[in-house]
Amino acid sequence: MAGRDGIRGNNQSRNAKVRRRRVVIMGGAVGAFLAAAAMATGSVVTAASAKADFEDLLDPIIQPLVTSLSDAIAGVDPAAATDLTSWSDSLLSSVNSLDVGAALPSTAEPAASAALPASSDTTGTYDIPITVQEATEPTVQASIDGSSDQTLLVDTGSSGLVIPWEDLGLLQTLELGLPTGIGEGGYSGGVDYIYLTYDTSVDYPLSGGGTLDTSNIPVDVEILSWPTSFSSGSPLDFQQFLADNDSTGILGIGDSASDGGPGTSPLESAGFDGVTVDVPGKELVVGSNAGTPIATVSGAPIANLYEQVGSGTPVAVSDDVDSGGVYGTIPSSLVGNAGSVPPGTTITVYDSPGGTELYSYTTGTDSLGDSTAPTVTSGTSIDSGVEPFLQEPIYINYTDDTLTFDEPGS
Numbered sequence: 001m002a003g004r005d006g007i008r009g010n011n012q013s014r015n016a017k018v019r020r021r022r023v024v025i026m027g028g029a030v031g032a033f034l035a036a037a038a039m040a041t042g043s044v045v046t047a048a049s050a051k052a053d054f055e056d057l058l059d060p061i062i063q064p065l066v067t068s069l070s071d072a073i074a075g076v077d078p079a080a081a082t083d084l085t086s087w088s089d090s091l092l093s094s095v096n097s098l099d100v101g102a103a104l105p106s107t108a109e110p111a112a113s114a115a116l117p118a119s120s121d122t123t124g125t126y127d128i129p130i131t132v133q134e135a136t137e138p139t140v141q142a143s144i145d146g147s148s149d150q151t152l153l154v155d156t157g158s159s160g161l162v163i164p165w166e167d168l169g170l171l172q173t174l175e176l177g178l179p180t181g182i183g184e185g186g187y188s189g190g191v192d193y194i195y196l197t198y199d200t201s202v203d204y205p206l207s208g209g210g211t212l213d214t215s216n217i218p219v220d221v222e223i224l225s226w227p228t229s230f231s232s233g234s235p236l237d238f239q240q241f242l243a244d245n246d247s248t249g250i251l252g253i254g255d256s257a258s259d260g261g262p263g264t265s266p267l268e269s270a271g272f273d274g275v276t277v278d279v280p281g282k283e284l285v286v287g288s289n290a291g292t293p294i295a296t297v298s299g300a301p302i303a304n305l306y307e308q309v310g311s312g313t314p315v316a317v318s319d320d321v322d323s324g325g326v327y328g329t330i331p332s333s334l335v336g337n338a339g340s341v342p343p344g345t346t347i348t349v350y351d352s353p354g355g356t357e358l359y360s361y362t363t364g365t366d367s368l369g370d371s372t373a374p375t376v377t378s379g380t381s382i383d384s385g386v387e388p389f390l391q392e393p394i395y396i397n398y399t400d401d402t403l404t405f406d407e408p409g410s
Contacts, residue, residue: 120212120213120214120270122270122271122272122273122287123287124287125285125286125287125288125290126204126206126212126285126286126287127206127207127208127283127284127285127286128140128141128204128205128206128207128212128283128284128285128286129141129205129206129207129282129283129284130154130277130278130279130282130283130284131282132279132390133151133245133246133247134245134246134368135366135367135368135370136326136327136366136385136386137153137245137246137247137324137326137386138153138154138277138279138284138323138386138389139151139152139153139154139246139247140152140154140204140251140284141204141205142202142203142204142251143201143202143203143204143211144161144163144168144172144200144201144202144219145172145175145176145198145200145201145219146172146201147168147169147172149205150163150167150168150248150249151246151247151248151249152247152248152249152250152251153242153245153247153249153250153251153324154251154253154277154284154323154324155250155251155252155253155254155322155323155324156253156254156277156300156301156321156322156323156324156389156394156396157252157254157301157320157321157322157323157324157325157383158250158252158254158263158324159252159253159254159255159256159263159264159265159268160218160220160252160256160263160264160265160266161202161217161218161219161220161249161250161251161252161266162185162195162219162220162221162222162249162250162252162263163219163220163221163222163248163249163250164221164222164225164238164239164242164248164249165221165222165223166239167239167242167248167249168221173221176198176200176219176221177198178198179196179197179198179221180197180198180199180218181196181197181218182194182195182196182197183195183197183220185220186228187241190227190228190234190235190241191225191226191227191228191235191237191238191241192225192226192228193222193223193224193225193226193238194222194223194224194225195220195221195222195223196220196221196223197218197219197220197221198218198219198221199216199217199218199219200215200216200217200219201213201214201215201216201217202214202217202219202266202270204286207283212286214266214267214269214270215270216269217266217269217270218263218264218266218269219266220263222238225237225238225239225241250324251266252265253265253266253267253268253275253277253396254300254301254396255268255300255301255396255397255398255401256268265396265398267286267398268398272286272287272398273287273288273397273398273399274287274288274289274395274396274397274398274399275287275395275396275398276289276290276291276393276394276395276396276406277323277389277393277394277395277396278291278393278406279323279386279389279390279393280390280391280392280393280408280409281393281409285393289395289397289404289406290410291393291395291404291406291407291410292406292407292410293395293404293405293406293407294356294358294392294404294405294406294407295351295355295356295358295404295405296397296402296403296404296405297351297358297402297403297405298401298402299321299401299402299403300321300396300397300398300401300402300403301320301321301322301396301403302318302319302320302321303318303319303321303403304316304317304318304319305317305318305319305349305350305351305358306349306350306351306352306353306355307319307330307334307347307348307349307350307382308347308348308349308350309330309334309335309345309346309347310345310346312334314348314350314353314354315331315333315334315380316380317331317380317381317382318380318381318382319349319381319382319383319384320381320382320383320384321384321388321394321403322383322384322385322386323386323389323394324386325383325384325385325386326385326386327371327372327373327374327375327385327386327387328374328375328382328383328384328385328386328387329374329375329376329377329381329382329383329385330347330374330375330376330377330382331376331377331378331379331380331381331382332376332377332378333380335376338376339376340373340376341363341373341374341376342363342373343363343364343365343371343373344362344363344364345362345363345373346360346361346362346363347360347361347362347363347374348360349384349388358388358405359384359387359388359391359392359405361387361391372387388405391408392405392406392407392408393406393408393410394406
């Protein structure tokens with residue numbers, strides 16, 4: 001979801017195209033986390049075993065962080081930005097000198113944890129209730145490793161489940177055991193963050209009672225975040241970013257083959273062939289597609305489609321069909337290079353020139369009084385935003401990386 005800013009009222013796209021880089025590690029992840037915590041609190045970490053060389057591990061994580069912060073600060077105080085870069089070099093040197101080996105559990109003796117529940121049958125279908133927050137934010141409830149239910153934004157524009165440790169809780173985070181990876185990611189227009197990846201259980205309450213139980217699911221727990229800009233209204237951290245979207249985490253369900261990021265949909269990880277986002281039916285249907293197809297296109301969520309404005313000629317676009325994108329984006333070339341899309345403009349998307357209409361809407365205002373017009377951008381790519389999902393069920397097929405637009409009510 002590219003450009004998610006998490007702030008209502010300014011009509012910028014808040015989608016979830018995640019820029020994430022993962023470093024796959026073993027027990028060293030815990031040492032890096034301990035070292036970072038020690039430096040943040042001023043504590044001293046000691047150990048009797050050999051020193052762990054964390055500089056190579058943390059350098060690809062720290063440097064993007066420093067670059068992001070330096071770029072933001074430079075516009076206000078260039079000297080402070082220079083000082084920050086010098087500080088990062090000292091930080092990495094200090095981390096490398098920490099003696100934390102004895103503080104780490106052996107990878108041969110992982111921390112004890114409760115047995116994970118058996119996964120549900122992946123050949124069936126499961127209906128998870130969807131609630132739409134603030135007119136544009138489809139959300140579901142889920143429990144992570146037995147936690148209280150979390151409110152997760154259903155986002156087809158990214159892949160992977162992300163939650164801040166503050167929302168999960170410190171004790172719950174510690175009970176996850178050893179992480180399997182560490183990485184840096186971000187939601188452009190909002191925040192960047194560092195996360196640890198854990199393999200754990202994710203369970204969803206079902207519409208008819210009971211739960212969909214899944215196990216050994218990669219969950220990314222954000223442990224540190226910072227704003228990508230200091231402009232007015234920008235979230236200061238990942239928690240504020242999520243609070244602005246009435247959620248405590250992001251459930252990225254896009255196909256990783258199309259999304260291009262390192263994450264994987266938790267439902268794809270659980271072994272399901274696909275999932276239907278049925279906002280009109282108020283359900284997230286996990287399993288095979290039971291609807292009546294209008295058309296199927298390659299790419300889940302990014303597909304090559306054709307967009308028409310008013311009575312103009314349909315133009316080829318790369319469409320990020322993104323349930324987390326609020327009201328999306330549109331190339332300036334399609335609106336006469338104007339800076340905004342006026343109310344009353346009809347926008348229609350087809351699978352091919354003169355082909356099947358996939359969705360259409362007319363710009364106006366939503367129930368909160370916000371404009372439903374997409375944000376004007378450069379280039380030839382668009383973000384659908386939530387509009388098509390408000391009209392019809394859309395099925396993501398993980399097996400063949402396709403999207404199927406279904407008849408409403410089917």
